[in-house]
Amino acid sequence: xxxxxxxxxxxxxxxxxxxxxxxxxxxxxxxxxxxxxxxxxxxxxxxxxxxxxxxxxxxxxxxxxxxxxxxxxxxxxxxxxxxxxxxxxxxxxxxxxxxxxxxxxxxxxxxxxxxxxxxxxxxxxxxxxxxxxxxxxxxxxxxxxxxxxxxxxxxxxxxxxxxxxxxxxxxxxxxxxxxxxxxxxxxxxxxxxxxxxxxxxxxxxxxxxxxxxxxxxxxxxxxxxxxxxxxxxxxxxxxxxxxxxxxxxxxxxxxxxxxxxxxxxxxxxxxxxxxxxxxxxxxxxxxxxxxxxxxxxxxxxxxxxxxxxxxxxxxxxxxxxxxxxxxxxxxxxxxxxxxxxxxxxxxxxxxxxxxxxxxxxxxxxxxxxxxxxxxxxxxxxxxxxxxxxxxxxxxxxxxxxxxxxxxxxxxxxxxxxxxxxxxxxxxxxxxxxxxxxxxxxxxxxxxxxxxxxxxxxxxxxxxxxxxxxxxxxx
Amino acid sequence: xxxxxxxxxxxxxxxxxxxxxxxxxxxxxxxxxxxxxxxxxxxxxxxxxxxxxxxxxxxxxxxxxxxxxxxxxxxxxxxxxxxxxxxxxxxxxxxxx
Ligand SMILES: Cc1cc2nc3c(=O)[nH]c(=O)nc-3n(C[C@H](O)[C@H](O)[C@H](O)COP(=O)(O)OP(=O)(O)OC[C@H]3O[C@@H](n4cnc5c(N)ncnc54)[C@H](O)[C@@H]3O)c2cc1C
Numbered sequence: 213x214x215x216x217x218x219x220x221x222x223x224x225x226x227x228x229x230x231x232x233x234x235x236x237x238x239x240x241x242x243x244x245x246x247x248x249x250x251x252x253x254x255x256x257x258x259x260x261x262x263x264x265x266x267x268x269x270x271x272x273x274x275x276x277x278x279x280x281x282x283x284x285x286x287x288x289x290x291x292x293x294x295x296x297x298x299x300x301x302x303x304x305x306x307x308x309x310x311x312x313x314x315x316x317x318x319x320x321x322x323x324x325x326x327x328x329x330x331x332x333x334x335x336x337x338x339x340x341x342x343x344x345x346x347x348x349x350x351x352x353x354x355x356x357x358x359x360x361x362x363x364x365x366x367x368x369x370x371x372x373x374x375x376x377x378x379x380x381x382x383x384x385x386x387x388x389x390x391x392x393x394x395x396x397x398x399x400x401x402x403x404x405x406x407x408x409x410x411x412x413x414x415x416x417x418x419x420x421x422x423x424x425x426x427x428x429x430x431x432x433x434x435x436x437x438x439x440x441x442x443x444x445x446x447x448x449x450x451x452x453x454x455x456x457x458x459x460x461x462x463x464x465x466x467x468x469x470x471x472x473x474x475x476x477x478x479x480x481x482x483x484x485x486x487x488x489x490x491x492x493x494x495x496x497x498x499x500x501x502x503x504x505x506x507x508x509x510x511x512x513x514x515x516x517x518x519x520x521x522x523x524x525x526x527x528x529x530x531x532x533x534x535x536x537x538x539x540x541x542x543x544x545x546x547x548x549x550x551x552x553x554x555x556x557x558x559x560x561x562x563x564x565x566x567x568x569x570x571x572x573x574x575x576x577x578x579x580x581x582x583x584x585x586x587x588x589x590x591x592x593x594x595x596x597x598x599x600x601x602x603x604x605x606x607x608x609x610x611x612x613x614x615x616x617x618x619x620x621x622x623x624x625x626x627x628x629x630x631x632x633x634x635x636x637x638x639x640x641x642x643x644x645x646x647x648x649x650x651x652x653x654x655x656x657x658x659x660x661x662x663x664x665x666x667x668x669x670x671x672x673x674x675x676x677x678x679x680x681x682x683x684x685x686x
Numbered sequence: 687x688x689x690x691x692x693x694x695x696x697x698x699x700x701x702x703x704x705x706x707x708x709x710x711x712x713x714x715x716x717x718x719x720x721x722x723x724x725x726x727x728x729x730x731x732x733x734x735x736x737x738x739x740x741x742x743x744x745x746x747x748x749x750x751x752x753x754x755x756x757x758x759x760x761x762x763x764x765x766x767x768x769x770x771x772x773x774x775x776x777x778x779x780x781x782x783x
Contacts, residue, residue: 218717553771
């Protein structure tokens with residue numbers, strides 16, 4: 213007979229853990245929860261996503277400061293990077309985080325049973341768990357599908373034979389590639405690309421379009437490319453990749469550019485062409501759960517075509533793939549199931565960031581989107597070097613853009629390319645969520661001198677000519 | 687005249703049948719009960735909604751009640767104030783017979 217659980221969670225990443233913990237809290241640890249998964253516990257974020265990428269980015273900043281101290285009078289020097297030592301420490305940090313934030317946490321929840329294996333629906337309320345040890349059926353009164361996403365590997369002739377890196381395996385490198393070609397320019401490629409470049413690789417990002425990705429405020433994205441080029445990364449745009457192959461110990465990326473063949477020789481290829489939802493093998497048709505190549509289709513409360521099956525995190529067909537969003541959705545679903553609520557998430561209020569230097573952080577509508585949907589946006593753009601703190605930091609590539617509703621003045625989008633942008637985008641989140649106008653932002657005191665002041669200065673620029681302002685005008 | 691009689695008979699019959707039909711036995715899983723006091727609180731909360739409590743077990747957290755479906759549905763019962771957002775107790779339907 214199948215084991216029976218109050219809640220069966222498929223996956224063991226951020227969404228899964230958040231859902232399991234919240235469901236346990238709501239039910240005083242009495243809900244019997246099964247968590248099914250394979251691979252390292254904790255899923256993408258802690259093992260191959262947020263944690264290692266942010267670690268290497270911070271380490272590479274130190275190397276960069278040494279090479280480019282930015283202030284006259286401080287002598288630059290070439291950092292002696294022992295890449296193998298750095299990567300060993302990175303893997304150590306991942307292990308520590310995984311242990312303290314996932315493995316150790318489980319002991320506080322005796323109601324959660326872990327199943328190692330792959331889940332596949334055999335009916336509307338039962339999954340088969342397939343593992344090396346065999347198969348077993350698990351029945352659930354409620355399900356959460358939180359199977360995450362994986363790197364999308366484009367179909368390119370010769371790619372499999374030539375070999376490539378993705379964000380799943382780049383962390384096991386011990387030798388820094390001399391020359392690296394990054395295919396696709398999504399945020400993963402930009403973050404890892406800049407980090408490897410600053411540690412000493414020569415990085416070329418090979419892509420089709422001159423922007424970063426759809427849905428990014430265009431001028432801010434283009435400014436980020438300018439910042440990265442200024443850092444020393446090459447962007448080879450308008451390239452169609454025809455094939456890749458091995459020549460000696462080099463990898464050749466053969467592209468078509470302006471009608472001509474162009475070959476790019478590198479030591480390693482990193483694929484950064486976006487991510488795809490992990491749906492393979494779930495047999496969702498057996499459970500009446502609708503999906504497409506973009507992910508599982510959910511209602512506003514994250515329920516699916518089957519009312520007792522919900523989906524959370526990267527596997528959902530939604531605009532963003534973020535740890536914070538996955539975790540929030542997991543917790544909300546737990547409440548929707550056990551507290552009979554019907555909460556959702558307003559994606560317009562969810563911030564996201566690219567942790568390059570400068571950082572790109574964004575929340576809400578782009579100007580184009582707002583105009584398309586509501587037809588009445590007004591916006592202001594403030595160059596970073598208008599902000600006193602940025603001048604003190606000697607940073608001049610970057611910008612602030614605020615999009616507001618033309619009639620009400622309410623803020624509907626905040627897009628920032630600046631140092632620390634990810635740390636202060638929350639002001640934009642609160643503004644959008646609370647329905648603040650740019651006047652409301654102006655009415656709040658900001659600390660001088662901070663980069664965050666740029667949000668206030670941009671708000672002021674809706675009502676004043678900023679070139680006529682003294683430094684600290686309220 | 688005829689029709690008046692018919693309708694009387696009809697409503698009488700309907701009443702009888704409905705009375706049978708609207709009595710439902712509901713099995714639910716109640717989370718958060720740890721002691722006899724909890725059983726009392728949950729039991730009182732269910733009675734307040736008009737349910738007749740047949741059994742509540744601390745062992746497996748199962749509660750079996752009888753309801754008049756015309757007065758409160760099983761779906762509404764698991765959302766009663768005793769299982770509300772601020773309450774310590776939560777309930778989920780397991781069977782309605
Ligand atoms: C390089 C990189 C950097 C990132 N940086 C950030 C960042 O800075 N900030 C941020 O917010 N987000 C970041 N992200 C995104 C973030 O990591 C993801 O959004 C988040 O981890 C998604 O969590 P999840 O729970 O949906 O899925 P995952 O964490 O991917 O978990 C999915 C789980 O499902 C399991 N699974 C899959 N299929 C099955 C099956 N059939 N049966 C059973 N189990 C299955 C897997 O084994 C895994 O345990 C980054 C991602 C990458 C790749």
